Amino acid sequence: MISACRGQVLITGSGFLPHRSVTIRITYIDDDIVDYLTYTSDGDGGLSAPLPETAITETGHIAVTDHRPDPAGDGGLLWSNTVIVTSSGM
Secondary structure: OEEEEOOEEEEEEOOOOOOOEEEEEEEEHHHOEEEEEEEEOOOOOOEEEEEOOOOOOOOEEEEEEOOOEOOOOHHHEOOOOOEEEEOOEO
């Protein structure tokens, strides 16, 4: 789940591998730019990741991975569903 309020963007989720590095990918289609941010899942495989205020300055496509392999996935990884977020919210 991704929530946006007053410029703050919080990404939460579950089902990740416990205590693992989790990468958040933010793609800006219009500018052909991709940013990656790294967080760590908790012991239950949950994620609560507040993004920096500067992370979403325009429309961003956000997806998350805990680096499990998926031969059919982008870069050979299993990614979450992509959520589109704008600088004014969702």
